Structures are given as structure tokens and as C-alpha cells.
Amino acid sequence: ALHLAQAEDGKGLDDFQKVYNAIAEKLRDEDEFDGYIGYGPNLVRLSWHVSGTFDKNDNSGGSFGGTYRFKKEADDPANKGLQNAARFLEPIAKKFPWISHGDLYTLAGVTALQEMQGPKIPWRPGRVDADEKDAPENGRLPDASKDGNYVRHYFGRFGFSDQEIVALLGAHCLGKTHLENSGYEGPWGAATNTFTNEFFVNLLNENWKLEKNDAGNEQYNSNKGYMMLPTDYGLIQDGKFKKYVEKYAKDQDAFFEDFKSAYVKLLENGIDFSKLGKAYVFKTLDEQDS
Numbered sequence: 001a002l003h004l005a006q007a008e009d010g011k012g013l014d015d016f017q018k019v020y021n022a023i024a025e026k027l028r029d030e031d032e033f034d035g036y037i038g039y040g041p042n043l044v045r046l047s048w049h050v051s052g053t054f055d056k057n058d059n060s061g062g063s064f065g066g067t068y069r070f071k072k073e074a075d076d077p078a079n080k081g082l083q084n085a086a087r088f089l090e091p092i093a094k095k096f097p098w099i100s101h102g103d104l105y106t107l108a109g110v111t112a113l114q115e116m117q118g119p120k121i122p123w124r125p126g127r128v129d130a131d132e133k134d135a136p137e138n139g140r141l142p143d144a145s146k147d148g149n150y151v152r153h154y155f156g157r158f159g160f161s162d163q164e165i166v167a168l169l170g171a172h173c174l175g176k177t178h179l180e181n182s183g184y185e186g187p188w189g190a191a192t193n194t195f196t197n198e199f200f201v202n203l204l205n206e207n208w209k210l211e212k213n214d215a216g217n218e219q220y221n222s223n224k225g226y227m228m229l230p231t232d233y234g235l236i237q238d239g240k241f242k243k244y245v246e247k248y249a250k251d252q253d254a255f256f257e258d259f260k261s262a263y264v265k266l267l268e269n270g271i272d273f274s275k276l277g278k279a280y281v282f283k284t285l286d287e288q289d290s
């Protein structure tokens with residue numbers, strides 16, 4: 001059965017907005033990280049990795065239990081580089097000991113996206129920390145060296161449609177790949193900390209050359225110094241995905257709307273929130289500047 005959400009007792013919008021603000025202020029303050037990209041993209045990746053372990057066949061993994069806090073999950077080679085996001089969140093967890101790890105990891109991704117001018121992401125609390133025995137085994141996160149069909153099959157495990165898959169991958173407008181983390185490198189310079197539909201525009205507009213990188217892995221590079229993972233490139237090799245790439249390259253609002261829905265589905269997969277009221281929509285720091 002699905003995990004039943006149990007909100008932290010007596011905590012409401014104001015309490016979670018305080019956590020949001022603490023993360024957002026720390027994001028602004030520590031802007032030099034990773035060549036002045038900042039921690040935003042890394043926090044978004046963490047929120048996806050703690051959720052992407054979900055398996056609808058037995059309702060294992062996923063964001064509910066906050067099991068990333070155990071080495072068994074954190075040390076998954078696919079999570080290399082996310083130690084930065086985890087370290088960033090430690091003082092936040094200390095300041096707000098009442099928030100569960102699952103709620104903190106997902107709220108941090110929502111905060112980072114909104115502070116990077118992304119769409120407003122409705123968020124619901126109620127994830128409850130589980131034990132190390134509940135941590136999913138390594139190997140549930142995707143392999144970047146594969147093609148579009150692999151991506152369709154991989155996300156089929158969570159019940160995502162072609163349209164939801166393309167929208168979700170639009171998050172690769174943020175940050176960059178790091179050779180020492182994943183064996184992929186770049187894009188230098190182009191890496192951004194602003195949420196836009198640029199990933200789709202680049203996919204369609206650049207001429208991509210398949211090259212071996214310094215780690216011996218193949219990736220697509222453009223003469224402007226952009227890069228695409230083989231799984232990214234699969235979105236324009238596969239006709240059914242490509243029509244959504246074209247839609248989002250033309251219409252950023254449609255991308256924002258579809259990304260928001262798919263990202264919420266990713267973060268809430270496997271959890272029954274029916275006992276809770278409506279989701280919270282947080283104000284950005286800019287919207288609160290008194």
C-alpha cells in the first residue's frame with residue numbers, strides 16, 4: 001500500500017515558509033559554489049535522486065523515508081556529487097529538527113527551482129523518516145549512456161508519459177555535468193542557474209557531434225561548447241519525444257506548466273496525501289522583500 005503522509009504535528013504554511021526562506025537565503029549567500037553556479041542545480045538533482053529510486057511494482061524507494069541520509073543510498077555511485085547538496089542542508093536540518101528528511105530533501109528542490117525563476121511548485125509535507133533497512137539498493141537511477149527507448153522504459157517504471165519525460169528532462173537547463181562525478185564533462189560557460197526552456201532550444205538549434213570525452217565516454221558536443229548526454233540526445237532521435245521538444249522550445253509557459261506537474265508527480269510518487277489539505281505554494285524571497 002502507499003505510504004500515508006503524516007504532516008509534522010502542528011506545522012503549517014508559516015513553518016515551512018521559514019524553512020524555505022532559510023534555504024533560499026543560504027543559496028543567495030553561498031553563490032560561489034561550482035564556479036558561481038551555486039547550489040541550486042545540485043539541490044534540484046538531489047530532490048530528483050531521492051525520488052527516482054521509486055518502484056511502483058512494490059512501492060519501494062522514493063522520497064517518503066528520507067533514506068538518502070544513510071550511506072547505503074548516499075554512496076550509490078549515481079549519487080556522486082550530491083554530497084555537496086547534503087552538506088548544504090545539514091545546518092538547515094539542525095535549525096528545523098522537526099522536519100523529516102524526505103520533506104527537507106524535496107522542499108529544498110522546490111525552493112531552488114523557485115529561487116532560480118522556475119515555476120511555482122505546489123508542495124505537500126508528510127514524509128516520515130524510515131530505517132536504513134528501507135533504503136533502496138543501488139542501481140535504480142538511470143544510465144546516461146543509453147538512448148531514447150531506454151529512457152522511455154526507465155520512466156515507465158514510475159508511470160510517466162512521453163510528454164512528462166520530456167518536460168522533466170528540461171531540468172537539464174540547470175547546472176552542468178562534472179567528469180569526476182559522472183564521467184561526463186561540460187558545458188562550461190553555458191551552465192546556468194536560471195530555469196528556462198534553453199535545454200530544448202539547444203537540442204534543436206545546435207549541430208551536435210558525438211565525441212569521446214576525457215573519461216572515454218561518448219557525449220554530444222556543439223561548437224558553442226554545449227553538451228548533451230546520450231539520453232538527452234535521445235529526445236530528438238525519437239520521433240514521439242521530439243514533438244514535445246519542439247513544443248517546449250517554442251513555448252516556455254507550456255514547459256513551465258508541464259514541468260511543474262511532472263516534478264510534483266515525481267516527488268510525490270508512492271505517497272497517499274489524501275488525508276492532508278491542499279498543497280502549499282511558497283513565496284519567493286523577492287516576493288517577501290519588505
Ligand code: HEM
Pocket residue numbers: 041042044045048080081142143144145151168169171172174175176177178179181182183184229231263
Ligand atoms: C534519463 C534521465 C536522466 C539522466 C540519465 C541524468 C543524468 C545526469 C548526469 C550524468 C548529470 C551530471 C552529474 C554530474 O556529473 O555532476 C546530471 C545532472 C543534473 N541532472 Fe540529470 N539526469 C536525468 C534526469 C534528470 C531529472 C528528471 C532531473 C530533475 C527533474 C535532473 C536534474 C539534473 C540537474 C539539475 C543536474 C545538474 C546538477 C549539478 O549541476 O550539480 N536530471 N544528470
Ligand SMILES: CCN(CC)c1nc(N)c2ccccc2n1
Pocket residue numbers: 172173174175176177186187190191192198199202226227228229232
Ligand atoms: C542547456 C545546456 N546546459 C547548461 C545550461 C546543460 N546541458 C545539458 N545537456 C546538461 C545535462 C545534464 C546536466 C546539466 C546540463 N546542462
